Amino acid sequence: MLEISQRGRAMPVSPFRKLAPYAEKAHQQGKIIYPLNIGQPDIETPPAALDAVRNADIRVLGYTHGAGTESYRRKLAAYYQRAGLPVVMEDIIVTTGGSEAILFAMLTCLNPGDEVIIQEPFYGTYTAFAIATGVRIVPVTARIEDNFALPPLADFERAITPRTKAILICNPSNPTGYVYSRAELESMLALCKAHHLYLISDEAYREFCYDAPYVSALELAGAEPNVVVVDTISKRYSACGARVGALVTLNKEVYMAAFRFAQMRVSPPGLGMLLAEAAADLPETYFDASKAEYQARRDLTVARLQAMPGVVCPRPGGAFYVLAHLPVDDTEKFGQWLLESFSYENQTLVLSPANGFYQTPGLGQQEVRIAYVINRTDLEAAMTCLAHALREYPGRVELQAPPIVEAAALPL
Amino acid sequence: MLEISQRGRAMPVSPFRKLAPYAEKAHQQGKIIYPLNIGQPDIETPPAALDAVRNADIRVLGYTHGAGTESYRRKLAAYYQRAGLPVVMEDIIVTTGGSEAILFAMLTCLNPGDEVIIQEPFYGTYTAFAIATGVRIVPVTARIEDNFALPPLADFERAITPRTKAILICNPSNPTGYVYSRAELESMLALCKAHHLYLISDEAYREFCYDAPYVSALELAGAEPNVVVVDTISKRYSACGARVGALVTLNKEVYMAAFRFAQMRVSPPGLGMLLAEAAADLPETYFDASKAEYQARRDLTVARLQAMPGVVCPRPGGAFYVLAHLPVDDTEKFGQWLLESFSYENQTLVLSPANGFYQTPGLGQQEVRIAYVINRTDLEAAMTCLAHALREYPGRVELQAPPIVEAAALPL
Numbered sequence: 075m076l077e078i079s080q081r082g083r084a085m086p087v088s089p090f091r092k093l094a095p096y097a098e099k100a101h102q103q104g105k106i107i108y109p110l111n112i113g114q115p116d117i118e119t120p121p122a123a124l125d126a127v128r129n130a131d132i133r134v135l136g137y138t139h140g141a142g143t144e145s146y147r148r149k150l151a152a153y154y155q156r157a158g159l160p161v162v163m164e165d166i167i168v169t170t171g172g173s174e175a176i177l178f179a180m181l182t183c184l185n186p187g188d189e190v191i192i193q194e195p196f197y198g199t200y201t202a203f204a205i206a207t208g209v210r211i212v213p214v215t216a217r218i219e220d221n222f223a224l225p226p227l228a229d230f231e232r233a234i235t236p237r238t239k240a241i242l243i244c245n246p247s248n249p250t251g252y253v254y255s256r257a258e259l260e261s262m263l264a265l266c267k268a269h270h271l272y273l274i275s276d277e278a279y280r281e282f283c284y285d286a287p288y289v290s291a292l293e294l295a296g297a298e299p300n301v302v303v304v305d306t307i308s309k310r311y312s313a314c315g316a317r318v319g320a321l322v323t324l325n326k327e328v329y330m331a332a333f334r335f336a337q338m339r340v341s342p343p344g345l346g347m348l349l350a351e352a353a354a355d356l357p358e359t360y361f362d363a364s365k366a367e368y369q370a371r372r373d374l375t376v377a378r379l380q381a382m383p384g385v386v387c388p389r390p391g392g393a394f395y396v397l398a399h400l401p402v403d404d405t406e407k408f409g410q411w412l413l414e415s416f417s418y419e420n421q422t423l424v425l426s427p428a429n430g431f432y433q434t435p436g437l438g439q440q441e442v443r444i445a446y447v448i449n450r451t452d453l454e455a456a457m458t459c460l461a462h463a464l465r466e467y468p469g470r471v472e473l474q475a476p477p478i479v480e481a482a483a484l485p486l
Numbered sequence: 487m488l489e490i491s492q493r494g495r496a497m498p499v500s501p502f503r504k505l506a507p508y509a510e511k512a513h514q515q516g517k518i519i520y521p522l523n524i525g526q527p528d529i530e531t532p533p534a535a536l537d538a539v540r541n542a543d544i545r546v547l548g549y550t551h552g553a554g555t556e557s558y559r560r561k562l563a564a565y566y567q568r569a570g571l572p573v574v575m576e577d578i579i580v581t582t583g584g585s586e587a588i589l590f591a592m593l594t595c596l597n598p599g600d601e602v603i604i605q606e607p608f609y610g611t612y613t614a615f616a617i618a619t620g621v622r623i624v625p626v627t628a629r630i631e632d633n634f635a636l637p638p639l640a641d642f643e644r645a646i647t648p649r650t651k652a653i654l655i656c657n658p659s660n661p662t663g664y665v666y667s668r669a670e671l672e673s674m675l676a677l678c679k680a681h682h683l684y685l686i687s688d689e690a691y692r693e694f695c696y697d698a699p700y701v702s703a704l705e706l707a708g709a710e711p712n713v714v715v716v717d718t719i720s721k722r723y724s725a726c727g728a729r730v731g732a733l734v735t736l737n738k739e740v741y742m743a744a745f746r747f748a749q750m751r752v753s754p755p756g757l758g759m760l761l762a763e764a765a766a767d768l769p770e771t772y773f774d775a776s777k778a779e780y781q782a783r784r785d786l787t788v789a790r791l792q793a794m795p796g797v798v799c800p801r802p803g804g805a806f807y808v809l810a811h812l813p814v815d816d817t818e819k820f821g822q823w824l825l826e827s828f829s830y831e832n833q834t835l836v837l838s839p840a841n842g843f844y845q846t847p848g849l850g851q852q853e854v855r856i857a858y859v860i861n862r863t864d865l866e867a868a869m870t871c872l873a874h875a876l877r878e879y880p881g882r883v884e885l886q887a888p889p890i891v892e893a894a895a896l897p898l
Contacts, residue, residue: 075682076684078594079596082746128539182491314547314752334497337503
């Protein structure tokens with residue numbers, strides 16, 4: 075019998091796409107749908123970066139160096155240096171999106187059967203990378219009542235086993251928007267050092283911090299052997315489709331192994347690198363407008379959510395997401411109901427049910443991730459829709475304390 | 487102790503890059519170097535395809551569908567249909583180069599520890615993908631005295647174990663240029679059916695067949711459940727840097743699993759897809775010029791090599807490579823000597839020592855792959871260089887029969 079592989083069977087459908095068929099139907103019915111489910115920014119891609127592609131003088135679009143073109147790596151290093159990171163060109167492997175950097179980090183730092191500890195809720199797609207690479211994710215749960223801050227280090231220590239090889243953080247966090255403080259990062263790095271673990275830091279949203287300056291894991295004293303940074307231009311320059319990211323590490327052994335994985339696919343996308351190189355040349359003031367816009371949207375979203383009876387919404391410091399507790403029985407059912415059975419002035423919205431961001435079964439059932447990637451007028455309208463929907467939804471339940479996971483119930 | 491993974495340690499340095507440091511030095515010494523080592527075509531990328539990128543009206547370069555844009559998949563399906571393949575849009579997953587299609591095929595069709603049989607010599611990078619996915623390659627050796635044709639099916643049958651899940655072929659072959667006949671393909675598919683194996687067919691060079699019409703594995707009767715095609719625009723349109731390929735299969739279960747792996751990295755390169763879409767619109771006559779050029783180069787290269795005493799060079803039917811036996815002790819040493827110690831009228835060349843294309847230790851030591859990806863004037867000059875070098879090389883050995891591998895010595 076021809077059979078697909080176990081890992082092929084185990085691969086999950088993208089959690090972001092579960093409601094897509096219902097959204098499609100609602101769209102066909104002529105409803106206006108506000109897409110708050112996908113982290114696809116609506117901010118325009120910098121025209122200067124697109125122009126660099128348009129004006130490139132290309133006769134043969136050939137392979138480049140496996141770590142990316144020297145000219146782009148040089149400019150990317152300069153970008154990091156401006157941000158205070160001790161990074162040179164030789165520390166950077168340009169990847170096909172942040173995705174490929176995650177893949178290379180897992181392949182390089184962990185063997186099949188090894189464990190990586192990740193604070194949940196986490197970016198659901200990490201699960202797919204773990205399945206593809208045979209790695210086991212061990213979750214440590216952050217709580218909405220703590221604003222999704224770093225859980226106590228004792229929780230991490232309890233989760234460490236002889237197979238643990240790395241802790242992976244996403245900072246600022248997708249899906250919670252939480253931004254780690256320097257003290258939190260330092261304590262995490264100290265923990266990694268004490269247990270000989272890699273600290274893989276996904277910094278895709280590094281430019282979007284609203285309340286305090288951003289601290290990268292690579293800035294920390296002693297980062298050198300432990301830290302592997304995953305980065306991408308997708309969110310920074312609103313250029314998700316370019317598929318250009320980077321793996322950055324000061325650990326030369328990790329670098330060389332990751333580079334051999336990079337050689338396997340010969341080179342990263344050439345046209346995307348042209349765009350990325352021009353974007354890296356943009357003045358630092360470029361981010362002022364997009365940051366101000368996202369910050370205004372965050373303030374609007376949080377204020378509107380907090381004003382809805384029964385909704386619990388921490389105020390996240392970064393990224394463009396909020397993770398909120400809704401007074402409903404099940405946000406997956408609610409999300410489907412919003413598309414199938416609800417409209418307010420012919421409008422409705424798509425949300426990301428948060429169960430896709432938790433590994434521990436049962437968690438996140440009353441939470442949703444909202445991506446504030448639509449303009450403020452639409453965002454206001456979407457929030458008005460949501461307020462009406464929460465009043466009308468037949469599965470509404472009154473506020474209860476969000477579920478508390480007993481330490482003993484943590485899957486070790 | 488922080489340690490990189492076993493797979494990270496096992497990953498080989500790209501066999502195409504081994505001589506790079508010596509080439510770099512020779513270049514610094516002012517030598518003219520003919521690069522015959524890398525399969526990077528020099529034919530220009532179709533200007534109409536590049537113009538499509540230049541003229542695209544992009545405000546936000548966003549993610550696309552995980553399987554690629556519908557418009558490109560539709561045109562790619564039409565391209566396959568013109569070539570006689572029963573392929574529709576829904577059978578195609580656009581990938582990041584052919585590389586990613588190989589990765590997805592291995593992840594989907596094989597579990598870690600499973601075996602894939604590959605005729606050697608083979609594209610050395612398959613080894614890297616096998617290590618990354620935990621798959622074991624079992625080689626079946628093709629012989630230069632048979633022009634690298636399909637080895638007897640009995641050799642494949644002997645190599646099949648309970649862990650065998652697939653046979654992978656590259657047609658036309660990189661590195662030998664061999665093109666499988668319809669009868670060979672049919673016998674291979676019948677073998678796969680008898681043993682419930684996938685037939686993964688890497689068809690990167692499908693447009694470059696000089697002596698007979700091309701037969702794709704997907705055209706065969708009964709291809710549907712077994713065949714998984716790996717394709718790319720890299721060679722077809724001289725657009726290696728675009729990083730656009732495809733996985734094509736009529737097996738829906740394989741398709742859906744591969745698609746879930748594709749969702750993991752969200753979408754393929756967007757700018758490259760714009761280029762690929764415009765290229766798919768080119769008239770079939772587009773290939774006439776590039777095919778005629780490559781064919782003339784093949785004829786030139788083969789004629790020149792066959793005229794050199796001690797050289798054995800089959801006449802390949804496709805791709806843009808020849809694999810030749812040279813009268814030298816070791817082609818890796820010879821390749822290094824060419825760059826370090828030799829020049830003819832201040833010129834020399836870089837070759838690919840063929841040991842990187844064999845898995846069986848000791849094979850290929852007297853063979854080289856030559857990629858005829860430079861213009862004919864340079865190719866003539868490079869061949870003249872090679873003829874002089876073979877006369878001067880201190881490690882010259884007179885022709886002996888190429889090594890014969892006893893069947894019993896095959897690593898089963």
